Structures are given as structure tokens and as C-alpha cells.
Amino acid sequence: MELRRFGRADLEVPVIGLGTWTVFDVAPSDEAGPGAVVEGAFGDGVRLVDSSPMYGRAEAVLGRALSGAGVRATATVATKIWTPSIVEGRQQFDSQLGFFGGRVDIEQIHNLVAWREHLGWLEDEVKQGRIGLLGATHWNESRFGELIEVMETGHVDCIQIPYNPLEHKADGEVLSLAEERGIGVIAMRPFAEGGLLAHGPSDPRVLTELGVETWAQALLKWTLSDRRVHVAIPATSSVEHARSNAAAGDPPWFDDEQRTLVERVVARG
Numbered sequence: 416m417e418l419r420r421f422g423r424a425d426l427e428v429p430v431i432g433l434g435t436w437t438v439f440d441v442a443p444s445d446e447a448g449p450g451a452v453v454e455g456a457f458g459d460g461v462r463l464v465d466s467s468p469m470y471g472r473a474e475a476v477l478g479r480a481l482s483g484a485g486v487r488a489t490a491t492v493a494t495k496i497w498t499p500s501i502v503e504g505r506q507q508f509d510s511q512l513g514f515f516g517g518r519v520d521i522e523q524i525h526n527l528v529a530w531r532e533h534l535g536w537l538e539d540e541v542k543q544g545r546i547g548l549l550g551a552t553h554w555n556e557s558r559f560g561e562l563i564e565v566m567e568t569g570h571v572d573c574i575q576i577p578y579n580p581l582e583h584k585a586d587g588e589v590l591s592l593a594e595e596r597g598i599g600v601i602a603m604r605p606f607a608e609g610g611l612l613a614h615g616p617s618d619p620r621v622l623t624e625l626g627v628e629t630w631a632q633a634l635l636k637w638t639l640s641d642r643r644v645h646v647a648i649p650a651t652s653s654v655e656h657a658r659s660n661a662a663a664g665d666p667p668w669f670d671d672e673q674r675t676l677v678e679r680v681v682a683r684g
Contacts, residue, residue: 416429416430416431416459416460416461416661416664416665417429417430417664417665417666418430419642419645419646420645421548421572421573421599421645421646422572422573422593422596422597422598422599422600422645423572423596423597423598423599424547424548424572424573424599426491426547426548426599428462428463428491428599428645428646429460429461429462429463429646429664430639430645430646430647430664431460431461431635431639431646431647431649431660431661431663431664432461432462432463432464432465432491432493432601432646432647432648433452433453433456433461433463433464433465433648433649433650433651433657434464434465434603434648434649434650435449435464435465435466435467435470435473435474435476435477435650436467436470436473436650437470437650438452438473438650438651438652439466439470439472439473439476439477439480439650440470440471440472440473440476441472441476442472446476446479446480448652449476449477449480449652450479450480450483450484451654452480452651452652452653452654452657453477453480453481453483453484453486454480454483454484454486454654455654455657455658456657456658456660456661457484457486457489457490458658459657459658459661459662460661460664461657461661462489462490462491463490463491463493463601463646463648464477464481464490464491464492464493464648465493465494465575465601465603465648466492466493466494466495467494467495467497467525468494468495468496468497468498468507468510468525469495469497469525474494474510474511474514475510475514477492477514478513478514478515478516479514481515482516487515487516490520491520491521492515492518492519492520492521493519493520493521493522493523493550493575493601494511494515494519494521494522494523495522495523495524495525495552496508496522496523496524496525496528496533496537497525497526497528498528498529499528499529499532500529501529501532501533501536504529504533504536505536508522508540512545517545518544518545518546518547519545519546519547520546520547520548521547521548521549521550521572521573522537522540522546522547522548522549522550523549523550523551523552523573523575524537524549524550524551524552524565525552526552526553526554526555526558527551527552527553527558527561527562527565530551530565534549534568534570537549538570548572548573548599549570549571549572549573550571550572550573550574550575550599550601551565551566551571551574551575552574552575552576552601552603553575553576554577554603554604556577556582556584556585559576559584559585559588559589562574562576562589563588563589563592566589566592566593566596566598567592567596569596571598572598572599573598573599573600573601574589574593574598574599574600574601575600575601575602575603575648576589576600576601576602576603577602577603577604577607578600578602578603578604578605578638578641578644578647579602579604579605579606579607579611579634579637579638580611580634580637580677580678580681581607581610581611581681582604582607586641590641590643590644591643593643594643599645600643600644600645600646601645601646601647601648602638602639602644602646602647602648603648605634605635605638605647605648605649606631606634606649611634611681611684612630612631612634613684614680614681614683614684615630615633615680616630616680621676621680624673624676625669625673625676625677626667627663628659628662629659631649631656631659631660631663632659632660632662632663633677634677635647635649635660635663635664636663636668636669637669637674637677637678639663639664639668640668640669640670640673640674642668
């Protein structure tokens, strides 16, 4: 799987990561499923995983899955602070240290909630070595103006944004600024929360023309063919899908005509 340098940070990441939204929020009796997904994904080259306190039990489940698979040492764990309260934010962080072996590799301010209040103490944790990089996220393209404001402060190393053939407002000032400032880019929602998966091509020759085996791989390659994006984080509860997603992390990447072809299929959807 291709590695990309994560913006200005001294970090290289494989271009396919693993999200945990909805699929890792499971009861203890069902944790074998996420454990198998982590093991399968890491076996095929995935190294970055993403979670949040917003995702219910997902952080704790992910931490146990990484430990059970013996891959925490090689994982880049990205998670988030999600609260307007500094006190609660510190509590979330303390829990994360327990889940992930005493360190968070990428700590993000989720949906820009109270970002001005959180940046100070999070930067102190970076200095103490308990956080590697700081980031900010938002799922809603209408909030990109505020995200740009955060990027321009110089205090974040990465951003997480939606980027797919339906949600591509980032292909403008956001990604241009990220490239200019050396800010790492994590692409969430590569399948638009699954909505794009049901609108693949009716003609199988399209996949052949794109050089992929599945429509999911085509969507991932559409996102990653923009070299300003460093990693995409599809979420799945299926080992088979996790491994198929990982296969999309190998070049060649789409040219402009192939990206346009994917966009036309989605538009017809």
C-alpha cells in the first residue's frame, strides 16, 4: 500500500485507514467482529485508525482490538475530543490514554466544538509527549469557513473532512490551504456514509476501465487520486470489505478522465 508523508509532520501513513463510526459501537459479546476487522485490515497494510467519544463504545472496543491483534505499536491512533467543557475534555483524554496504551498519536477537536478553549491544554499534552499531532474535524461543508480559520492559526497539524464525488467542496480553498501549510488531510465519508455504494455502474466494463474490482475501490481511488489527501478512512464491520478497501491503496491512481467517469456514474445514480 502506498505511503504518503502526512503534511509537514514527521510521519508517513498508508493511504487507507479504518474508521469506527457506528460499526465499533458494539456490546462486549460482539467484540470479536471488530477484532477480526482490525486484524484483517492490518494484515493488508492498514495502519491508521480513527475514533471518537461521540461513537459510543467504539474507542474502548478499538483499543482492545488493537491490543488483541498485537498491533498497537505499529498503529497510528487518531481520535477526538468532543465536548464544550475543558474538564470533560480532559476526562475524555484520560480515558483515551487508558484505551490506547498511554498515548494518542493524532488528537482532533471533533466538529470544531470549543476549539479555542481546547487548543491550549492539548498543546501542553503534545509537549509532554502524550499526544503526537493535533487536528480539527468537521463533517459539514457549510462549516469549512471556520475550519479554514483554525488552519490559519498554525496550531493544527491535520484536518479531517468529507471528500467524495458528492461532497467535494474541500476541493478548493480547504485543500489548497492544507497543501500550502503542510497540513495532513484525512478524508472521512469516502462512501457518503454508504449512500454512494448503492449507485455503482450498471455496466461492469466501467470497473474494468477504472482498473478496479469493486465500486467501493473506485470511490476510494477517486478520493486518493487527489494527492493533497493523505489517507481515507472507510468504516466497515466486514473483514472481506476491509481487505478489499485496503487493496484500493495501491497505485496507479486515477487520471482526470477516470475521476470524471466516476463522477458521471454518481450523477446518474
